[in-house]
Amino acid sequence: MNIALLETGSGYWNTLIWVVTALIIGVCVLWLRNRGESRYKKDTDQTKPFLSGNPEVSKEDSHVGASHLYWGFTEALKNYYEPLVKMHTGNINDYSGWIVLVMAIIFIIIGVS
């Protein structure tokens, strides 16, 4: 038995081949990176970010907080999120209500099947 070979029922997945391939690609990437860029000059204006001429904000102030991440995603799905968040009331009566509702639905489904 090949212990690294995973049988999925429809095909196979060999972890070791994946690891070896990933290592080879990694080594190639590192080799390319180490060849360097001949025109690169460290600690010059060349290495600073260009923000349309505006001064660079300090690194501490430019860290993007969790609330600002995926704003576009949540904004686009606003109609989905609004009722979903409202559902999560934090009220224990509602928690119990959901249990009763699901029980009733399963009761109907199993009862008529």
Place this chain on the structure above:
Amino acid sequence: MNSILLHAPALIIALPLLAAFITPILGRFNRKTISWLATCVLGLTLLLTIFVARQVLTHGPIVYVFGATETGLTLPFGYTMPIRIIFQIDAMGIFMGLITSLVAFLAAIYSISYMEQHTGLDKYYTLLLLLATSMFGMELTGDIFNFFVFFEIASISSVALIAFRSTISGEPAEAGLKYMVVSSISALMVLFAIGLFYGQYDALNMATIASVMQFTQLDKIALILLVTVLAMKAGSVPMHMWTPDAYSEAPAAITMILVAASQASLYALFRIVFSIYNVTLNTVTVGWILIILGVLSMFIGVTMAIIQKDIKRLMAYHSISQTGYMLLGVGVGLAVLTNPVALESFGIKAMEGGIFHIINNALYKGLLFLTAGAIFLRTDTRDLNKMGGLAHNMTYTTIFYIIGAAAIAGIPPFNGFASKLIIYESVYRFNPLLAIIAMLVSVLTLASFVKVFHSAFLGPRLEQYKSVQEVPKSMIIAMAVLSCLIVFFGLFPNLIVKYIVHPAVMALINQAHYTATILGGI
């Protein structure tokens, strides 16, 4: 020595139970020794569980009859059904037992440093040991009333552990109260269902009930009650709302055990559906109920996780999402249980994916909650908006987080990928849409954990965290063991599937073997 090994199934329960009662006494004399006592006892329990697992996987199911002249004497002379409390340990039961023993042992190691500054440690370790005992009981017992007793002990100890941290605003107490209410409802329903079984069949032994199951109207009601409340205790949508409250407020090591406790409820659901009812029920209907609960859990869980700002609440919603994968895989297996061609073709594989995902989830979700605990210990906040740049000072925690996050997102070569791949490919053959949803959920999972990685670990060193140090060694050891197991399971998945997962799935499917183990006829 032989006598100890003969009674290993009972000792798995007895050792932590005894230690639970010794702990408060010992705590009066020496506060520091209680953490080591709990760790040693749970380590010993892990060794016993591994021994029992080896026996079960090599020689078949073990039966342990409490109070009998011989441990395997299920039917004394003249009896037609067993009346004593019996532990019936098959491959599925011991699979869950292994998860519980490993998670409880690592939680105890992690707690040595994590809980060091807290008061009331005797109570903490007593409750932790009681929780571990009750989970073992739920997983190893063959008696449904005995299951109810352990189910109650698990709920009571969990409530106290969730509310263990005292804060001025009282959130842990509130979370504990909520968990107490939902646990009481579920316990009441389980007891009612047991009453329905006992009233009809005069039996409490699960194998006996299975052998005479008629699937009457009362059995239908019992099934509805059990499926609903056990799915709720597993954290299935839309009955999942207690999960973020409880998981986020409990101490990190306890959250890791709570994940395993939820999976014990999921195991009970599978055990009841497959081992008690099996083909007497409409497998397609109940299979689809599990599938729908699974898909809802996967999708709603992950989408709610993405918008969270509290690191532990975010991870708690992911627990809900991961439970969905297990329900989906096993639900597909149940839906094709009466179709031998489909069962052989993809049903067994789907169940293997779902069951394999249980142990994988316990490992990576446990690891992620422990990293969240490490962050909380050092920053005193769970708010992702207030974090940043922690990778500079917490190198090990960062590496462990990356391993856990990659595993839960299903990135090869970690363990989450292996079980998810089996689920995708087998479920695709049942219904392609379900497999596509499962893959989409994995993408969203990755996006969510990238958010945590960026918010907590990346970026410049923040002024308030400049003096932050890496967490103590016992916490690192617990996280390192989980990380190594995640990598090992990912690199050699066939080893786990062939020797642990496949026997567990076959033990679930083969009801005749389950009943014959107790009633004879093998």
